[in-house]
Amino acid sequence: MTPEQAVTAVETVTAVIDGVEVTVPKGTLIIRAAEQLGVEIPRFCDHPLLSPAGACRQCLVDVEINGRAFPKPQASCTMPVENGMVVKTQLTSPVAAKAQEGIMEFLLINHPLDCPVCDKGGECPLQNQAMSAGRPESRFEGTKRTFEKPIHISSQVLLDRERCVLCARCTRFSNEIAGDPFITLNERGALQQVGIYENDPFESYYSGNTVQICPVGALTGTSYRFRARPFDLVSVNSACEHCASGCDLRTDIRRDKTLRRLAGDDPEVNQEWNCDKGRWAFKYLTSRERVKHPLVRGADGELHEASWPEAIAAAAAGLKGKRVGVLTGGRLTHEDAYGYSKFARVALGTNDIDFRARPHSDEERDFLAAVVTDLKTTYADIDKADQVVLVDFEPEEESPIVFLRIYRHVRKRGLAVTSNAPLSSRGSKKLNAKLIKNLSELSGLTTQSVILIGERAAETAGILSAAYEIAQSTGAKLAWIPRRAGERGALAAGAIGNLLPGNRPVADTSARVDVQSAWGVSDLPSQLGRSTSEILEALGDESLDAILLGGVDPMDISADALNKLLNTFVVSLEISHSSVTAIADVVLPVAAVVEKSGSYLDWRGVARRFDKGVDDADLRSDLRILSILADEIGKPINLPSITAAAAEIESLGAWDGAKVSFTRRAAAPASTDEFTLVSWRFLLDLGSLQQGETNLAGTAKKARAHISAATAAKLGVTEEDSVVISTDRGSIELPVSIREIADNLVWVPRNSEGSQVIPSLGFTSGAVKVAKR
């Protein structure tokens, strides 16, 4: 029997709902079976992705089995369909209809009539179902129960307890889906209410979903409070630009201003959830720091606003015929990255292009070209996995929807998770992850196992080689999950020194000929390009004359990357003013994600398309600008629009010839330093796309230095004290947290308030001095 046949052989049951026979898989709830017939039973607590609760009682229906009727109407959201069942909903049974009206009247007794000041007004299931299934008038004449108006259960989420109908969707979501049981139903009777624990604030990375699934206006988001009504909003489909999970989002825009983002429904990826960063980090779009007009550095050494033709001419003059490096950052769409890739090869005649604006290695570059371009692992493989291995990867911090998927299976069937992290983070604890020091300790891997490799694997020599070797020998599925949304797309577009678009190796003559004929050019550079760090080195020793930057923060690469840019010609394509635009010679403003269309390739390599929501004639995509710039240089790339680029990528297709070979690198020798710094980023930190989001920052985890009990004893510190971590470059001072971690390691967050590792210490991992403050 093939797997497909196994799936079809599901045990079914047949029942009659409203006089229509329906056959459904065994275990299907009555409310779901009725949906299949197009019968909508009113409901509040029921949610297809949460376990049944039967809390609101709104979905009462008349049920009889084999001729014997239940004495009273039953909740259809908790009762599975049985053979021989006859169900009558409010459409055919006056008893069910009356029961539903009664429940609605009860629910409305204590619900305030404040729809005019409620954010949910106009898109409220309670409003809608009170109209469709409620009584026209209430018989209640007493005084409604009142509570203090909204209380902050976190800096992002407000709770209006008067409006709550106690459906427990939010608490079930937090327990079952996010694994953050920080909210619960307190008290009993009329005073029952959603509450938070005194010592554990509602600092979940997924708290925004509770706002979205609240069927009344009890939970509202601080940032969208009183901003609009649903009829004001124009919604566009979008894909999340924050990480490589690939969430489907809906962006709601009022008068060209993004007001909110909601999780879209993609069962294969994010289901109906997303993380708070994807939901609430969008103020950078409307920030005052946005670059609106081209800027050109004049003879006086200052940046001046310029017209587009002036700025393009200045940029072309500085780039034409020069030896130029291109750094694209990891946040470009697939089409824009393709534009940079083609621009570097055709207009600049170089392979010196790299999308990795972070610590990186040559081992990684070979691994990306040889292995990652072929990977086909998906979320479905996690669903079927017998073991998940996390290699230098913290899913909750670096790809939250991947985390939700793993957590679901940890909770449902005890999926085994192994991680090589130096300490057990909150995410690892939720996943019940077994920590290992070395990948050689892995055991029991099968072809069903999944190895998820994070971008930090590039920081330790030999990790990628070891992971690849293990996957080869055991048949386990491999996936590479970068932190940024654009990295997989940039790889496919060839925005890296050893690959041309469509995974074609630069060193392969036939691959180059393939691309030459598609692009209609006679010659493409054949020498392997420089990597990010080599490009910066080359600027220093003047073997490169100029650099083209697309949304790069030099502090993500290294502490002295910015210095290397000082004495060279810099063209920066940016959305906002930054340390790079301050020193650039030409700054060209580009459209951000809602101002253009395009697609990201998520970690699976699948395109996540998004539409344009805001029309701003002054803001063009990177691609359009590069195309104009290439015309000005005299070597056109002919990519006038996103559609043109998408069509060209499509027609070019993927390479089926020989791949780049991957040679195994030796593992780094064990450190002999007294203290070694280890770090990763928190999801909510000082990232440039989160700037200005004070509500979101309010739930970010606080930075602490994690050390072992033995180290704490040696330094003579307790959790009340602070330690100073220093290198010869600088130092950071953080309060101590005593955790289970190796005695020679100290862990700090990489880019949080008070703990910016690269600017302060000069690196992300290495030897440091630790002392009591």
Place this chain on the structure above:
Amino acid sequence: MADEANSFSKQLLGFWVTFATMFKKVNTVEYPDVKEPTAERFHGRHQLNRYEDGLEKCIGCELCAWACPADAIYVEGADNTDEARFSPGERFGQVYQINYLRCIFCGLCIEACPTRALTMTNEYELADNQRSKLIFEKEDLLAPLRQGMIAPPHPMYPDSSHLNYYKGEITGSHPSQAPEEQK
């Protein structure tokens, strides 16, 4: 001959209507020199009303904009804070615009308003020579401050809630509501 006499008498009859009208009361008004009062419930320019202490009644709920069949109303709500309170309760209308090039004076917005913040005056002189002048902002629509009212932002009447306001129990301002420099 007889036909001619008949026709002449018919003409006379016709002029009789003209002649008789000369003695009727004249309806024409010498506008703009003379301005007649309108009917009591004439639908004229809108007004955003205030409570007796000067706080605004508008809560920025947008129900008027929702009800408007001509899409003439634009509202943006915002949070009242302790530092700047414009209306009782949590929410106030930060932006309120009515476009009189679109308004058809049907009055559905008045019916929709849950706080009686929006009513119509009898003012009908709304012509102007620039389109932009016919988009009325909140300042143009707000009712003037009467005796005893204090211009917002200022706090609510001491020991009261938005319900006291809604029930009409606030009949004037309290000295403590005045801004610091006036106290």
